[in-house]
Amino acid sequence: MTARGIGLVARQEIRTRLRTGRWKVLLAAWFLGVNGLGLLFRLALEAGENSPRDEPGVPMFGGVLLGVLVLMLLVTPALSGQSVNGDRERGTLATLQVTRLTPAEITLGKLAAAWGTSLVALLLTLPSLLLPVAEGAIGPGRALVVLVVTALLVGVVCAVSQAWSALLARSVTSILMSYVTMFALLVGTPLLFMLAIPITAEEHGPEEGGDVVYTEEHTERIWWLLSPNPVVVLADAAPRLPETEIVIGDRVMRRSPSSDPLGELSRSVRDIREGDGTYENGRNDGPAVWPWGLAFDLALAAGATALTAARLRTPLRQVPRGVRVA
Template identity: 80%
Template sequence: MTARGIGLVARQEIRTRLRTGRWKALLAAWFLTVNGLGLLFRLALEAGDDSADDRPGIPMFGGVLLGVLVLMLLVTPALSGQSINGDRERGTLATLQVTRLTPGEIALGKLAAAWGTGLVTLLLTLPVLLLPVAEGVISPIRAQAVLLVTGLLIGVVCAISQAWSAVLARSITSVLMSYITVFVLLAGTPVVYGIALQMTGEHRPTTYGGGYTVEHSERVWWLLAPNPVVVLADAAPRLPETEIVVGDEVIRRSPSSDPLGELSRSMRDIRQGERTSAAHAHGEAAVWPWGLAFDLALAAGAVVLTASRLRTPLYRVPRGVRVA
């Protein structure tokens, strides 16, 4: 497997996508829609801003980025959900398989083309995302971190969608399964966590009779870790807390309008559960490394599965699918 072979397949895939003639209109529509909605969101924040402490650029950055992530995960399955079975249905996949290209080169080349298209789509959202950076309310390092994680998550979904395309014979079925997988990651993980949390309840009696139930979130926090929203929010460097001195007590106050930071603190509290907050203070309760590692391992497995389905000779052809 060589980089040259991967590049050849990727360039061929990109040329095929460009021949459709609709990509310019689709990218223009995406650019206008996302940036237009982001600016409208900013105007709404400025109109309803009654706080003297928080600046509208902070919630704008977090809110728009979370919205862009969800939209990108909904768009991404269409980029690679039919890259394998679509070519097989059209009878063009065999022309690649009879060349000296290896199955790994074909799989990675097609993935690179789909992932690259997704990254271009992400770049089109930069004007509205970098506005808070230009204003100085969001540091460039924080912006780079969240954009890098978002790009990796797009690649994960591309790899999973491509694997469904390699496993299933019909493109419409593979795209549907890709959307179901994204739904499970986004909405299924909180549901499973909520069910598992109820099972961790521990009854503790009180001195005066009766008792109360304590739920141990530290036992099941890992069920939420693969969620792309959780990974993104927890990976983003949080805004610094402000210290308020009240008598002899120092109170730490988090920025109240930072969606990413609020979600990150909530997740780290869930991981801590009833344990002391010392690890939280030193950043040892981070959730995103575990979640991102799981997602990347899932993507790696998807690529291996895709390559295995591209091996030749092919002894069994799905019914109704031509080879060439």
């Protein structure tokens, strides 16, 4: 496997995608749609500002970023969900397989093209994302971290969609299964977590001199069900914003910035992992969740890539029914 071979396949894939003029129209519509919605969101935040302490750039950054992540996860399967079986249907995949290119080079080349196209779409969202950075509401370091994590999560979707494309004969079916997988990660993980909470509940009898029976839920036993969720990974990986100190009598309390979607979601998830929560001067020091979730997602992408390469090995012992070889 060589970088030259991967580059050849990636360039060929990109040329194929650019042969039609639809990509320019789609990218222009994506740019105007996402940034237009981001601007409207900012205007709504400014109109609803209630206190001088409220900083509209903070909720704008978090809200737009989470929206961009979900939109990217919905759009990306269409970019790579037919990269393999689409070529099979057109009878062009065999042309690559009879060359000296290895299955790994074909796999990684196609993945690089799909991922690169997705990253271009991500770059087009930067005007609305970097406005709070230019205003000073969000630090450049925080913006860089969340953008890198978003790019990695988009790459995971590309790898999984490509694997479905290699496994299934029809592109429509592979794209559908890619969306089912994304639905399982985005919606299925919190749903499974909610269904598992009653299983962890334990009843405690009345204490001496009392007659109250209460139920305690142990979310620290099932927090890992939420960790692969891309939204959870992104929010928990975002560096914390600086906290302000509030003096109440002899105590000094730390207050997190209000209306920070990423920070609030991160604190909630860490509370779930901690169980009853651990606070010191109002600050949650619970263990992070995102390393486990990101490791799971990257392992899923690695397994999907290996599966795609295995499906591209030749000679084929059995050709799926209705599939063209050349």
